[in-house]
Amino acid sequence: MLTVKNLMVFYENALAINDLSLKVGEGEIVGVIGSNSAGKSTLLNTIAGLTLDLKIKERRKGGERITLMGEIRYLGEDIVDMLAVHRVKRGIVLCRERHPIFPESDVMENLRIAAYLHPKAHFRKMADYTFDLFPQLKKYRRKRAGFLSGGEQQMLAIGMALVAGPKLLLLDEPLLGLSPAMQTRLVGAIKDIRATLGITIVISEQFARPVLPMIDRGYVIENGMLVLAGTGRELMENPEVKSAYFGV
Ligand SMILES: Nc1ncnc2c1ncn2[C@@H]1O[C@H](COP(=O)(O)OP(=O)(O)OP(=O)(O)O)[C@@H](O)[C@H]1O
Numbered sequence: 001m002l003t004v005k006n007l008m009v010f011y012e013n014a015l016a017i018n019d020l021s022l023k024v025g026e027g028e029i030v031g032v033i034g035s036n037s038a039g040k041s042t043l044l045n046t047i048a049g050l051t052l053d054l055k056i057k058e059r060r061k062g063g064e065r066i067t068l069m070g071e072i073r074y075l076g077e078d079i080v081d082m083l084a085v086h087r088v089k090r091g092i093v094l095c096r097e098r099h100p101i102f103p104e105s106d107v108m109e110n111l112r113i114a115a116y117l118h119p120k121a122h123f124r125k126m127a128d129y130t131f132d133l134f135p136q137l138k139k140y141r142r143k144r145a146g147f148l149s150g151g152e153q154q155m156l157a158i159g160m161a162l163v164a165g166p167k168l169l170l171l172d173e174p175l176l177g178l179s180p181a182m183q184t185r186l187v188g189a190i191k192d193i194r195a196t197l198g199i200t201i202v203i204s205e206q207f208a209r210p211v212l213p214m215i216d217r218g219y220v221i222e223n224g225m226l227v228l229a230g231t232g233r234e235l236m237e238n239p240e241v242k243s244a245y246f247g248v
C-alpha cells in the first residue's frame with residue numbers, strides 16, 4: 001500500500017531522516033519505534049505531506065531550509081510532490097502527536113470540523129463508530145474538548161482522524177503520557193479499527209512494550225536511520241530492543 005524508498009529529510013543542515021526505506025502492506029499494523037528526536041514525527045509528517053507543505057511555505061518566505069529527497073509511493077502513485085490536502089483526499093490521515101484538538105469547541109464540533117471533506121452520511125457512520133469505540137466520548141459529546149482528560153483528548157483525536165476517512169491511518173505517539181490502563185484501552189481500540197474497518201495503520205512510539213504485541217511488523221529508527229526491522233514477535237524477543245526500548 002505504501003512504499004518509502006531512500007527517504008532523506010534535512011532541516012537546514014541537520015539530517016532528520018537518513019536514507020530510510022520501509023513498506024506498509026494493506027491491512028497491516030506497522031510500528032515505528034524510536035527514542036526522542038529519532039525522527040518518528042518527521043517520518044509520519046513526511047508521509048502525510050506536512051513536510052512538503054512546510055517546505056513550500058518557507059520557500060515562499062524566501063528560505064530554503066528544508067530538503068526532501070527519495071520516493072513515496074501510495075496505492076501505486078508517486079505522491080512525493082503531492083500537497084497534504086490531496087493526500088488526505090486519497091485517504092492518508094495523520095493523527096498528530098500530543099492530540100491536537102480544538103479546545104474551545106465541544107466534542108461533536110471537533111468531529112464535524114475533521115469531517116469537512118465528507119458527506120453527512122459518512123460523518124454519522126464514523127461518529128457512531130467512534131462513540132461505540134469510546135463510550136466515554138459519547139457521554140461528553142457536548143463538553144468542551146479542552147476540559148477532557150489527556151486520554152479522552154487522545155480518543156477524540158483518533159475519532160477526528162476516523163471521520164476524516166482514512167485508508168492509511170498514521171498515529172504519532174498516541175499513547176504518550178497516558179496511564180497503563182488508558183494505554184491498554186487505546187491499544188484495544190486501535191486493534192478494533194483495523195479489525196472492524198480494515199484500515200491500515202502506522203503507529204509511532206518511544207516505548208516498545210505497549211505497541212509490540214499489537215503490530216504485525218515494526219521498524220526501529222535512531223537518528224533518522226533504520227536500525228532494525230522485523231515482526232512484532234521478532235522485535236519483542238530481540239535483546240537490543242528489550243534493553244533500549246522497554247524502559248524500566
Ligand atoms: N520543523 C523543524 N525544524 C528543524 N528541525 C526539526 C523540525 N522538526 C524536527 N526537527 C529535528 O529533527 C529531528 C527529528 O525530530 P522528530 O520530531 O521527527 O523526532 P521524534 O522521533 O518525533 O521525537 P519525539 O519523540 O520527541 O516526538 C530532531 O533532531 C528535531 O530537532
Ligand SMILES: [Mg+2]
Nearest residue numbers: 040041042097
Ligand atoms: Mg515526535
